[in-house]
Amino acid sequence: MLFLFGLVSRRRADMGEADEQADDGELVRAALAEPLTFTCLYDRYLEPIYSYCYVRLNSREAAEDATSEVFLKAFAGLSGYRGGLFVAWLFQIAHNVVLNIQRHRNLHTSYEVSELADPSPTLEERLISYSERQNLRAALAQLPEEQRTVLELQCAGWSGAQIAEALGKSAPAVRMLRHRAVERLKQIILGQEVA
Template sequence: MAMTPEQEKAYVELAQKGDVDAFNMLVEQHQRLAVNLAARLLGDLGLGEDATQNAFMSAYRGLSGFRGGNFRSWLLRIVANACHDIRRSSGRRPTASLDDEDLGLVAVLRSPQESPEDHAIRMELQREIQRGISTLAEDQKLALILVDVQGFGYQEVAEVLNANLGTVKSRLSRARSALRDHMLKRRELLPAGLRLDTEDG
């Protein structure tokens, strides 16, 4: 069950006083979202889990520096930084190995009933989108995942990126354009309506 803002604030205050159980409640509340973001940024679920663990440890050590506001935004900024550190230390580019539907890459494409062929096409489309995301610049990738995959509003994304709204919109626009260009190379995977639109355009 999701916490109310008041409950989250209370747990944060307890955790800042050294209450480990309170911090664990915050971890439980945000862990799935954090792993999802990290796995998308790194293109690998295992690395995403490692980055999330590192981020939660950093968040616990840095709780005294949290001065109020949106705790989720503050936490996800730490997750993004942890992903950057892992990528820099490993010297590897993000891959596109994510196959776990539970990560919810393109929720709008989900259907409760589909044929095996449609399912295979949908999964290949998801993989191709992830490949496209993996080619984006780091700041563009973060903006795209937060807005288009996880459904964040621009203001909260600005808080995560520590940037103004204009910068967020600019990064998102460039990311969407680059991803669209990538997907046009595999237009046979797109739904028929979108495929016709792109061919006409």
């Protein structure tokens, strides 16, 4: 089920560029009346949601499946959307989908075939890289959920403003969370006692 709305979103050009200017609330109201309008929301948030899923699941295929599931759940539950920041609502769906996938599939790490087939790094380099990734994942798991989420979204390519909007926080609050997360990671990785 690879990006269900992708085929429909190509019709976006027929709908004009008004959706570029429309805010999420207007698009949600329009999508409730005309379901095809949901493709505007899909186009707007496909990349950030996919990036988040990819960072959390570390697998292209799993991220594609999760992204499709997020948008299917959002589309099906659109009538239950109660206002507020649409991106925060969508992000919460993505967060729940990812947790569900991790719980059911017990996904710890997964490497793309292209990464494993790359002949350039030596076995020793790949083992060191793998070990460093494992250490980083273990350190990230020790962070409070909110701090970990900020770092994961940043690694997924989200801007500070996008993270703030998704989490319903101010930009300075997100910067502080990021700073605290990085400092705590340093302490964990360097083996210092964290208070």
